Amino acid sequence: MFWSVPLLVICAVLLLSACGGRGSANQASIDKAPVEHINPRANIEIAGVDYKPILDELDLSSYWIATSEPTEPMLSALSTQLASLSDIFAKQFSLETFAMGIRLDPLQEQAIIIDVSASKLGQSRLIVTLAESLPDKELSQPLATGIYLALRRAHQADTDLLEKLVSHGLALHFVESELKPEVLYQDVQISKPALNDAIDLAKKALKTGDDIKAWFDPATHDFKDNGTGWKLAYYLTSQHFNRYPGSKAANTFSLDAELFSVNLAAPVKLSHKSAQYVRTSDVVDQVSVSELTRQASDFLGSYFLEGWNQEKLIALTFDDGPSSYTTQILDILSQRKVKASFFWMGLNMQTNQSIMERALSEGHTLANHSWSHPHGRELSDQQLWQDQVWKTNELFQDSLGITPRFYRPPYGEISDEQIAFLDEKGMKVILWSVDTRDWNSPIVTSKNISDVMINNHHPEVINLMHDAGGDRQSTVNSLPKIIDYYRSQGYRFVNLQEMLGISDRS
Known part of the structure; x- marks a missing residue:
């Protein structure tokens, strides 16, 4: 309480x-x-x-x-x-x-x-x-x-001390960033020895199941510092924001508290990548790799080609669905206990309600890939937002009760102004670090797809595949080999919200 x-x-x-x-x-x-x-x-x-x-x-x-x-x-x-x-x-x-x-x-x-x-x-x-x-x-x-x-x-049941710490820390950061008070009403300053003691106490409490309610003592109502809990809570969430560029209290409010537990371990030594890259080469008549890299550099925290840290993580992502291929993909992901991310088009969502419900219930990230797959740079900021992004978000909301926070522009085409505009709306632009070229289904085989993935592995991969828009059987057939290879190399499959540390939905 x-x-x-x-x-x-x-x-x-x-x-x-x-x-x-x-x-x-x-x-x-x-x-x-x-x-x-x-x-x-x-x-x-x-x-x-x-x-x-x-x-x-x-x-x-x-x-x-x-x-x-x-x-x-x-x-x-x-x-x-x-x-x-x-x-x-x-x-x-x-x-x-x-x-x-x-x-x-x-x-x-x-x-x-x-x-x-x-x-x-x-x-x-x-x-x-x-x-x-x-x-x-x-x-x-x-x-x-x-x-x-x-x-x-x-979104998150307040059932243990870690959840209480994360929730209270996020709330303090929200107050600090949005109200901008001269003095924060809770004292959050803590010495290193006191912090270490607090972390040890919290870890013991989590191990034994103790709640330590006194850390957020409801018996005092003068809004002064109630003790160590507030200070540790503020520290844990501060570390999260340092770890994940683009994260803040307003876009992490629905994250599972377990994602913050790493901050209770030994002090985390951040090892952010110096830049983000696409590992596969240019494609004729598509946005150049150098342009994608430039936008990732210019819009740190708003636009992603890959995860910013050095963990052995991979986020499988699929565009253009849902379709019957999505069901085959979900079957494989379920059998292999893999979480993935789907960027779907509004037009295709209108007739695939059961597939959408299944993907959501199985813990996958569901994201926005426009309404009708236009060349986005030909649209004004408002046209892109009203006719493509928000129209699709409305269908997500009406169908599933969620509003996606991630957007992938068709063909990778998006202007600097549109990136900034969407960021103000709370939407993060997600591209890829490995393009499997599975969209070229007339010539690309399942072996081509898996080979591209195997030959371009790197920390915190975000790949590009498709679950609609053509014959995607080669994509389906390539998945077991890709999953087996990455697991043999010690990688863990995650959805995008876990890789980026940002809520994927509202």
């Missing part, structure tokens, strides 16, 4: 979107006039209590307990306090189903008590109790922390 149990409730049942939007229904209008509430919001029930809507102008949908009336000064104070937070979260997450239920408790001793213990996987509930008047600057940081924790709990 983060803070003690309340009388004031902030509740969200969320389908999150940190891809620069306000959810699938609103995204197409994000660069136009604000969407007005056409139908008045109805009352809602939270924990058996009825609440009625207030403050319709805010993206953080607000409700007051139905058995009382807020005063005008209170409404004005709430609007002032919540307006900036509403804007900040609306830019990063989908808040279409967010609901904040409010009740005043004049008898409590603290100005504000926040509790996220009501949150659970798939459902986000933040509970807050206010005293008779709203605190001034005391409210924004802890409330932003609580909202972030509630959003994360919709």
Whole structure:
């Protein structure tokens, strides 16, 4: 529990979107006039209590307990306090189903008590109790922390100390990066000896299953440093951001905490690659390898040809599906216990719902490969976004309840301006370090495909293959040999979110 149990409730049942939007229904209008509430919001029930809507102008949908009336000064104070937070979260997450239920408790001793213990996987509930008047600057940081924790709990169950550390650390980084306070409300400075002691204590607690709830003591509500937990949490997530270029609190909120566990080991010596490269040669009438390399250098953290670290990892990626070939590929991946990543076209997704559901349920990354496979550089930023990227994301959201965070441009064609534009929307551009040329199915055999993969192995490979768009049987047939070879060399197969340390979906 983060803070003690309340009388004031902030509740969200969320389908999150940190891809620069306000959810699938609103995204197409994000660069136009604000969407007005056409139908008045109805009352809602939270924990058996009825609440009625207030403050319709805010993206953080607000409700007051139905058995009382807020005063005008209170409404004005709430609007002032919540307006900036509403804007900040609306830019990063989908808040279409967010609901904040409010009740005043004049008898409590603290100005504000926040509790996220009501949150659970798939459902986000933040509970807050206010005293008779709203605190001034005391409210924004802890409330932003609580909202972030509630959003994360919709994706990751808060079941052990590592998860608590990761969630709280990410929340602090979100507050620091988005609110930009002069002083962070939790003290995060820690000496090296104290840090080492904290890491040892955390490792022992994880081994024995102890929760060490005192690290985030709910008995104190003055929003001062509650102890070592906050400091270690901040450190663990700082190390993650150092390790993975392009990662930040807004795009790692749904990652499994286990990905952060390496930071509890001996101090990690980062060994980033000096640059990213395509290992295969140029192809006539396609974007040159030198241009792909330049864009990777110019857009560090926004555009990827391969993973930035030196681990023996490989991310198999497939473009253009889904199709019947996808089913064959999924069968092989399932048999070999391999995770992969699929960049799919909106047109092909319309008639392959069961394949999509299967790929998602089996833990693969599902990503965006445009709606209709255009030459993207011929489109304006807005045309690319509205007609190709977001249109496909909407179908993902409607079909599977996810919004992809990764985009692969057809033919590898994308302008510098489009890369920057998509990055502002929270989308990362993913290319490849090895092109298997399986797209040239009339002449490329399964042996050609596997040979290219075997002859171009390197740390943190992202390859290019296809699961639609032509005869892909050679691709299917090449997979067992590729998998066997890389495993014999000590490689581990991962999806893109694990390789890049960034959430692949919202």
